[in-house]
Amino acid sequence: MIEDKNNRAQTPADRVRTSKRRILIVEDEPINQQILAAYLESDYELIIADSGEQAKTIIERENRAISLILLDLNLPDLHGLDILRWIKAGSTFSKIPVIVMTSDGEAEVESLNIGAIDFITKPYPLPKVVQARVRRTIELSEGRDLIRETERDGLTGLYTREYFFRYADQFDQFHKDTPMDALILDINHFHMINERFGKGYADRLLQRVGRALYDYANRSGGIACRRNADTFLLYCPHGSDYADAVETVTAAACEEEPGHVRIRVGVYANVDPSIDMELRFDRAKSAADLIKNDYTTCIATYDNDLHEKEIYEERLLEDFHDALVHKQFKVYFQPKFDIRPEKPLLCGAEALVRWVHPVLGFVSPGAFVPLFESNGLVRQLDDYVWRETAACQGRWKKKFGREIPVSVNVSRVDALDPDLADMLCRLTEANGISNSALHLEITESAYTDDAKQIISTVSKLREKGFVIEMDDFGSGYSSISMISTLPIDVMKLDRMLIVNALKEQGNIRMLKVIIDMADSLSVPLIAEGVETEEQFKALKDMGCEMIQGYYFAKPMPEQDFEQYLAEKHQNNGIVTKG
Numbered sequence: 035m036i037e038d039k040n041n042r043a044q045t046p047a048d049r050v051r052t053s054k055r056r057i058l059i060v061e062d063e064p065i066n067q068q069i070l071a072a073y074l075e076s077d078y079e080l081i082i083a084d085s086g087e088q089a090k091t092i093i094e095r096e097n098r099a100i101s102l103i104l105l106d107l108n109l110p111d112l113h114g115l116d117i118l119r120w121i122k123a124g125s126t127f128s129k130i131p132v133i134v135m136t137s138d139g140e141a142e143v144e145s146l147n148i149g150a151i152d153f154i155t156k157p158y159p160l161p162k163v164v165q166a167r168v169r170r171t172i173e174l175s176e177g178r179d180l181i182r183e184t185e186r187d188g189l190t191g192l193y194t195r196e197y198f199f200r201y202a203d204q205f206d207q208f209h210k211d212t213p214m215d216a217l218i219l220d221i222n223h224f225h226m227i228n229e230r231f232g233k234g235y236a237d238r239l240l241q242r243v244g245r246a247l248y249d250y251a252n253r254s255g256g257i258a259c260r261r262n263a264d265t266f267l268l269y270c271p272h273g274s275d276y277a278d279a280v281e282t283v284t285a286a287a288c289e290e291e292p293g294h295v296r297i298r299v300g301v302y303a304n305v306d307p308s309i310d311m312e313l314r315f316d317r318a319k320s321a322a323d324l325i326k327n328d329y330t331t332c333i334a335t336y337d338n339d340l341h342e343k344e345i346y347e348e349r350l351l352e353d354f355h356d357a358l359v360h361k362q363f364k365v366y367f368q369p370k371f372d373i374r375p376e377k378p379l380l381c382g383a384e385a386l387v388r389w390v391h392p393v394l395g396f397v398s399p400g401a402f403v404p405l406f407e408s409n410g411l412v413r414q415l416d417d418y419v420w421r422e423t424a425a426c427q428g429r430w431k432k433k434f435g436r437e438i439p440v441s442v443n444v445s446r447v448d449a450l451d452p453d454l455a456d457m458l459c460r461l462t463e464a465n466g467i468s469n470s471a472l473h474l475e476i477t478e479s480a481y482t483d484d485a486k487q488i489i490s491t492v493s494k495l496r497e498k499g500f501v502i503e504m505d506d507f508g509s510g511y512s513s514i515s516m517i518s519t520l521p522i523d524v525m526k527l528d529r530m531l532i533v534n535a536l537k538e539q540g541n542i543r544m545l546k547v548i549i550d551m552a553d554s555l556s557v558p559l560i561a562e563g564v565e566t567e568e569q570f571k572a573l574k575d576m577g578c579e580m581i582q583g584y585y586f587a588k589p590m591p592e593q594d595f596e597q598y599l600a601e602k603h604q605n606n607g608i609v610t611k612g
């Protein structure tokens with residue numbers, strides 16, 4: 035027994051040494067102290083306080099290191115019930131369980147109402163009874179604490195993913211006939227916010243979003259969790275419209291920096307109760323993914339079209355390997371023209387893949403490239419496309435006696451491959467073409483998403499002589515200052531930038547600025563997706579050097595492109611190198 039004479043708090047090391055649970059006995063009668071000590075001493079570490087004030091001092095000092103308080107109601111200085119009220123009002127120690135010890139039957143009820151967990155009557159019952167009550171109380175309280183700690187996310191106080199799914203399942207069992215909605219909420223570009231404003235800011239943002247979502251869940255009779263990083267889930271009885279939820283959560287998110295944060299929500303309404311709980315949220319996520327790059331919409335709903343799309347994608351994934359083996363992927367070539375001379379000259383091409391599926395027919399890359407990018411399969415696909423392309427280039431070189439520069443698309447997954455540069459060198463060598471004939475298109479957003487990694491990969495590729503084209507320029511977020519430091523040889527203007535600039539009321543100045551900027555950096559510019567004579571002329575007047583688009587030619591199969599090359603070759607319609 036520790037008589038609290040030395041006033042010394044135990045260190046964590048002391049605690050490990052004793053590893054016994056600590057009980058604070060608040061009791062002024064020495065005889066009672068001795069009885070309790072005899073009952074409990076062998077299993078617990080006991081601290082005795084013989085007055086109310088002393089008990090308070092010990093509780094404040096020891097705090098949650100105390101596993102149980104045995105509280106006598108008749109103390110010389112304070113009333114036991116007042117101490118109990120004080121304990122229950124404490125912010126850090128209110129959860130310590132208290133067993134009240136009294137001979138006054140009336141006080142038992144009152145103490146239970148104030149928050150005592152149990153009572154022991156005086157004179158004390160048999161040792162076994164006291165020991166059992168003490169042990170059981172400590173076990174229950176510790177179990178509850180453990181659940182409380184693991185079921186809640188430390189930062190936001192919302193449920194953790196695991197408990198959320200358990201409670202959502204439980205909810206279903208008790209409310210079988212209630213139609214439910216599954217929602218996923220996500221903070222757009224959270225990793226950028228983290229990077230730009232720091233972890234402290236990002237954490238506060240998550241806390242505000244968590245709090246707003248918690249309140250919303252409570253109001254709507256649902257439950258919420260933080261699934262991971264910046265993704266939150268909400269499961270609640272079916273509601274017609276979640277515009278109010280988005281508004282409230284966005285307002286909370288923007289408190290520190292008004293208008294700065296965008297919340298994206300995917301809704302799977304009226305969930306199918308026969309499917310797995312996690313799958314319901316996967317469906318909500320599929321909906322949210324639809325608006326990833328759409329800055330005008332914050333809510334997307336999972337519907338039948340999306341369901342069909344998922345089934346279709348499932349099929350594409352299943353058929354991928356067969357398609358590679360049976361060469362169902364076809365490489366098409368779209369010519370690029372140098373428009374500086376009076377008569378535009380062919381200056382190269384872009385290799386674009388198509389899938390000629392035996393059952394589904396002609397499938398365009400928009401339907402499968404993003405899908406294969408999301409699971410890494412694109413690595414194998416691109417390998418195939420590069421091989422086919424380099425083989426064609428080798429053949430054309432022999433046939434026409436000149437190298438035809440062709441650009442291939444390099445996805446960000448490819449760029450992570452440490453062997454990429456060596457592998458491409460082996461490829462060009464095997465086909466007898468120079469590295470400078472193989473141009474590599476890397477999309478602008480890859481540079482902004484993972485700048486360090488991409489820059490290092492690209493620098494290595496350039497050292498080996500490959501030509502780097504930044505694809506889809508103008509669709510991402512690169513700043514002018516960033517562009518000037520990037521290792522690129524050619525910039526490809528995104529089609530939508532041109533369409534938007536040249537339509538009625540379009541912002542043509544923006545396009546002009548970009549063209550001038552490329553000029554000042556001495557980076558040649560290709561305009562992509564040029565369809566009309568008007569666009570062609572406008573771009574030429576602004577000083578754009580190259581054009582790729584339906585205005586000149588659509589992407590065509592290898593044989594047709596070879597024929598096209600033969601004609602241009604005969605009519606001196608190809609740029610002479612240098």
Ligand code: C2E
Nearest residue numbers: 386387398399400403419443445563564565582583584589
């Ligand atoms: P991208 O690399 O930006 O390719 C340009 C896209 O614009 C091509 O679409 C091309 O057919 C289309 N296009 C060209 N001129 C015009 C025009 O005048 N009007 C219109 N409306 N469109 C035009 P496509 O072939 O459907 O490819 C779409 C995207 O799929 C490509 O965009 C690229 O990101 C990706 N992709 C295509 N082939 C491959 C590949 O082999 N590997 C990888 N990783 N991605 C590929």
Ligand code: MG
Nearest residue numbers: 384443475505
């Ligand atoms: Mg491209």
Ligand code: MG
Nearest residue numbers: 505506526562
């Ligand atoms: Mg492009």
